[in-house]
Amino acid sequence: MxxxxxxxxxxxxxxxxxxxxxxxxxxxxxxxxxxxxxxxxxxxxxxNAVARSLRTDQTRTLGLVISDVMNPYFTELARSVEEEARALGYSVIIGNADERPDLQDHHVTTLLDRRIDGLLVSPTDGGSPRMLEAARAGTPMVFVDRWIPGVDVPVVRSDGRAAVRDLVAHLHGLGHRRLAIIAGPAATTTGRERVDAFREALAAYGLPLPDAYIGQGDFQAGSGRRVTEGFLDLPEPPEVVFAADNLMALGALDAVRARGLRVPEDIGLAAFDDIPWFLHTGPPVTAIAQPTRDLGRAAVRALVERIAGRAGASVTLPARLVVRRSCGEPDGTTPHQSPSPVRRSTP
Amino acid sequence: MxxxxxxxxxxxxxxxxxxxxxxxxxxxxxxxxxxxxxxxxxxxxxxNAVARSLRTDQTRTLGLVISDVMNPYFTELARSVEEEARALGYSVIIGNADERPDLQDHHVTTLLDRRIDGLLVSPTDGGSPRMLEAARAGTPMVFVDRWIPGVDVPVVRSDGRAAVRDLVAHLHGLGHRRLAIIAGPAATTTGRERVDAFREALAAYGLPLPDAYIGQGDFQAGSGRRVTEGFLDLPEPPEVVFAADNLMALGALDAVRARGLRVPEDIGLAAFDDIPWFLHTGPPVTAIAQPTRDLGRAAVRALVERIAGRAGASVTLPARLVVRRSCGEPDGTTPHQSPSPVRRSTP
DNA sequence: ATCCTCCGTGTAATCGATTCCACGAGGAGG
DNA sequence: CCTCCTCGTGGAATCGATTACACGGAGGAT
The missing domain is CATH 1.10.260.40 (lambda repressor-like DNA-binding domains)
Structure with a gap:
């Protein structure tokens, strides 16, 4: 050469x-x-970009460590991150943590060794020593989707609180009272927040969230299936199951079908994270949609700010409820009154 | 530092x-x-990996340029490639071409500038000058899934010919005679091969494949929808539509639903590429499954061989038919006689 | 006791770029 | 005509590693 x-x-x-x-x-x-x-x-x-990087001490490369590439939500996030980064003259190296802290650590280490200019992370756990160390050492860093409390790093995420309230209002309006949730790992912020938001929304309607109706999942399909089976085995199964991510919703769908039951007649289903496939499942799934593209874009912009030595502000964007048929057929009128916009989507 | x-x-x-x-x-x-x-x-x-790379002239990094990250098939491929590469001590940089030759070129260039040790490509088109030049210049390279004829580069792919024969046999056994296909871009090998295989299989049953039943798609959902609408507008619409990839099948599903029609009662649907979601669509989609994980692994191994200066053999793995309900309910007996294994999958 | 060998270590060249500093030529101003 | 500045250019240092080569000392063979 x-x-x-x-x-x-x-x-x-x-x-x-x-x-x-x-x-x-x-x-x-x-x-x-x-x-x-x-x-x-x-x-x-x-x-030779390698030689140039050595001399200039910048690689014009961003690292993105995501929890699970097979999750369509993160795939879309990765895509929008790459798009925005490219527009700004950066390349992106994606590390797939597969929801495993050890893999996440491996990728963070590798990326740091490669002297990437900045790091975008959606942490799988409460924060590995290596990552916290990197953050303290001053590596430009931004958290996306999930974050680690107590670390001085900007967070770009979506707030689902209002959308969860809309969801509960929708379910309540449909006459459902026994509502259960498949939670994400308590080590993740999104895992905790979604349960909290759900519990609060239920409380507003005077509905309880008994422990038996909180299933512990891990954001992967298998756990959604197992938890749902547990729900169905209960003496009094829930009327609707709310999965804290799309993969666990998929697992829930599996479990329901395996028992020969139907959605929504026998049990309703709703999910956090909207993905194209939810339009095509039987039945289409009611979901809470995040502004994924915007999150990716905002995250990259915040990171580039940090790289330039500026502050790089945190960003919180609202999620919104997308009503479909998986919780029961709406009767054609608005199922509830809500100040926030609710899109009705029927294929 | x-x-x-x-x-x-x-x-x-x-x-x-x-x-x-x-x-x-x-x-x-x-x-x-x-x-x-x-x-x-x-x-x-x-x-510092940058300094080391400069001195040793190796980055222990592989480049992977895929046609479309949002396509679950390629996502899974990317994942298995990264897994195998990691096991072999390599990192992977993924470039998403989004089925656009210009983007593909951009990524190939960037990756080459970074002096990656080897390149894995699933070409979007017939081969850009930059890529052909790289292949000639001796950059270790392997094609995966799709390839470019006439270039001396190992190809790791799946042969769907037998599975397509099985599919046609299955459809014929169900009594279907008017079979149409949504083809991929003619510039890609997979785009051409799948049509050819389909036509050959039809011929074996004395069935024609009229031009009106060959819709030109681009492997993206939108085209699947448009082509299917065209089929439905025909004076004599097909009984079954075979989509050459999963995204176009999704589009076809859209089109059918938008007309208020049902699968498989009004029109049957089958797809190339099996993905987890096909189990959960309404109805579950009959598909041809590729051994995606094995393809990724084999591709990385072939590439590493090339990097080591050895030949790196081409690999062709068979695909297989997975029968579900989207082409009509099988009557419970084997719908056809086939020498190759056919898995019956019902959720 | 002498010489050779081998082992552990250090010095310095090298990879391919960027960039500071110096230098010569030419033009402007006095 | 001399001085000073500007402009274009080249030489060489530098980034952080790896590695060829040289060298001193210890230990074994004779």
Whole structure:
């Protein structure tokens, strides 16, 4: 592979001039610039990003450590992150933690070793020593979706509280009273928050959330299935199950079908995170949609701010309820009064 | 960030000794090694991968350029590629081409600039100049899923021919005669092959594949929807639509629902690529499943062989038909005789 | 006792870029 | 005509690692 020296030799100038010509430095004569460009062309020269990074101490690369690539929500997030980063001249290296703290650590370490300019993390757990250390050491960092309390890092996330209230109002309006939740891991903020929001919303209607109606999941399909089976085995099963993410909702659907039961006739289902497939399941699933694209964009912008040495503000965007048929057929009128916008979506 | 010099100073040895101690070089005294390790510990030193890459001319990084990250098939592929690469001590940088040749080119260029050790590509088109140039220049490269004819690069892919025959046999057994296909882009090998396989299989039953029953899609949901609408507008619409990938099947489902029609009563649907969601759609979709995990693994192994300077053989793995309910209810007996294994899957 | 070998270590070159500093030529101003 | 500044350019240091080569000392063979 041709190096800058080869280009210099071909153009009959020094490497300094080649570098300047290629980086748009003002004091290069038009003649020299032209010769350099011609040499670059004939040799098919491309600057070595590794060497450049070593010298300039910046890689123009962002690291993104997400909890689970197979989860469509995170896939979409990753995609929007990459898009925005590309627009800003950065590349993105994605690390898939698969909801495993050890893997998350592995990726954080690898990315730091590669001297990425900034790190975007959706933490799987309460924060590994390596990550906390990185945050303290001053690595530009931003949390997306999930975060770790007590760490001075901007957080870009979606607030589902209002949407969960809308969901409970919707369910209440449909006549449902026994509502259960498949929770995410308590080690994650989203795992805790969604349960809290659900409990609060229920309380507003004077409904209880008994322990038997809180199933402990891990944001993966298998746990959704197991928890739902547990619910169905209860002497008094819930009328509706609310899954704290889309994968656990999928597992719940599995469990219901495996018993030969139907949604929503035998049991209702709602999910946090809306994904394209929910339109096509039998029946279409009522879900809480996050503004995923905007979250990705905002996260990258905040991170780039941090890299530039500025503050980089936290951002919280509202989620919204998307009503479909999985909790029972609405009767055609608004099922509840709510100040926040509720989109009715029927395929 | 602490560098090797700091470690050397702290341990009271030279940088050469530090490097040797850290890389397991035999001629380092136990005493020196211990002092180095202690210094590394107190300073929290981590080797700078950028500097190492520059010197050793290897990044221990693989590039993966895929056609569309939002497609669950490619997501799973990416995941298995990363897993196998990690097991072999490599990192993976994923580039999402979004079925756009220009984006594909952008990623290939960026990855090459970063001096990745090898490139895994699922080409979006017939091969951009940049990619062909890279292949010729001797960059270790392997095609996965799709490939470009006439280029001397190993191909790791799945052969769906037998499975497509099984599918047509299944459809024929159910009494269907008017079969249509939503094809992928003719610029891709998978786009062409699946149509060819379908046509051949039909011919074996004396069935025609009229031009009106070949819809041109682009592997994205929108095109599946448009093409299906076209089929439904035909004076004699097909009895079954076979989508050449899962996203176009999703679009087809959309189109059918939008008309208020039902699958499979009004029109049957089958898809190439099986994904978890097909179990949960209404109705569950009959699909051709590729051994995605194995493909990813094999691709990485072939690429690593190439990097090591060895040949790196092409691999072709068979796909298999997974019968569900979207083409009509099987009557409970084997719908056809087939030498290859057919799994019956009902949720 | 002497010489050779081997072991542990350090010095310095190197990878491919960027960038500080110096230098020569040419133009402007006195 | 001399001085000073500006502009374009080249030489060389630098980033942080790896590694060839040199060297001193210890131990074994004769």
């Amino acid at each position: 041709a190096s800058i020296k080869d280009v210099a030799a071909e153009a009959g100038v020094s490497v300094a001039t080649v570098s300047r010509a290629l980086n748009g430095h003002p004091s290069v004569s038009p003649a020299a610039r032209a010769r350099v460009l011609a040499a670059v062309e004939t040799l098919g020269y491309r600057p | 602490a560098s090797i010099k700091d470690v050397a100073a702290e341990a009271g040895v030279s940088v050469a000794t530090v490097s040797r101690a850290l890389n397991g070089h035999p001629s380092v005294s136990p005493a020196a090694r211990a002092r180095v390790l202690a210094a590394v510990e107190t300073l929290g030193y981590r080797p």
